Amino acid sequence: MAAPLYRRIAQQIKEEIESGQWEAGEAIPTELHLSERYDASRVTVRQAVKRLVEEGLLEKVQGSGTYVKEQKIEHNIFELISFTEEMRSLGKEPVNKVIHFQLIEPEPHVRRYLNLEEAEKVFYVRRQRLVDGIPYVLEDTYLPVSLFPNLSYGIMIGSKYDYIEKEVGMKIKDSFQEVIPVLPTPDVAEALTVEESMPILKIQSYSLFMDGTVFEYSENHFKSDEYKFTLRASRP
Template sequence: MLDKQSAIPIYVQIEDYLKQQIAQDVYPVKSIIPSERELSELFGVSRMTVRQSLTNLVKEGLLYREKGRGTFVAEEKMEQPLNGLTSFTEDMKARGLSPGTKLIGFSQVRPDPQIRARLGLSSEALVHKVVRIRYADNTPMAIERSYLPVDLLPTLSEEALQGSLYAFIEQQEKLVIGQATQRMEAALAKKEDAEYLQIAIPAAVVQIERVSTLEDGRTFEVVRSTYRSDRYKFISEIGR
């Protein structure tokens, strides 16, 4: 099982063995893997060596730990391209997943100075503030807080927000979406967001702010999204 005479470190061999077992469905998604003690006895190595292997696999996203319960096989992360302007609903359908939305907040407010500046609004202008949990196959994936000018989208309603916002803008409002700028950073989940996303804290998340414009240059949206880092990885194609 292990070649202790090999130049390949023992902890790497253990990682490769566990990866193979996961790939062959010996340990299916969300199943618990043997404990550190059990694995150290199986391989005839110290628990410290096993712990190093498991920690590396957790960092890779193949495993996750639950305090007091053990170590489990993680679900495969979904790739989210950073190029291309699509809605969450469109992304999930393209992957063959069933998108879902839970609207937890819809109101008209005066935005804070930063949001107002992003949207190019006057101090008296109102925005629709939309807070939604986004699901894929009934699993919460992200929490979105969107800010949209009321003057630009006066007919936006709770009913419209049950589906794709971009489809509503293009098909109902007859506006043409142009481009967007995104800012992304890693963070720790806030308590409220962790509850929405059904993750334990402390937990790492990915926060993205997107500022989107119409084809005519008007800014129609600022959306601040918090994604589960255990379910997402972001990719970008870069040419020289």
């Protein structure tokens, strides 16, 4: 039995979106144009569009029209995975732009997270994480010099976790994270190319080796229009 016409039209539109004929953020044609294009009634076209809105491929904007929805990256907060690993799993090649690479005396809250003595210093690294030229994340990382004496600007252009596990030879166990919705400061807004009035997601985290040593404290700022955070809750 053949599928209803509206489903066949919805499938055709979906294939055109996936093939790149309609780009993310682009307005789709009017119901009249679509009905002529697919030789169907406007009611049938409306059903097809409604189905794609429900599937999350299209979105209606009141008083404006219907648009191809820009797909957010779905990040599972229960998976300890680096930005580089996450992007590569999606078939994307990320770029790390190092904005700051400094040897500093950490602020008291950073010192507490890293369990450092008064005289110990850290590497402070600010990185802009880009995909296809678009900044997705601004990362501030603090790493103890005592643990990573050979850390360099060049290393931080690549994958931090690859360096730690493959070159330093330490196994990462856990990361404890706190997700906070915030308004960006002017420098964060500029780095993420967002307005200062647009809420973003900030994750404060500290990470441990298998032996319990805290090796990193980070503050990551995520664009809320590019990312969504998910978790799975199981009923016992």
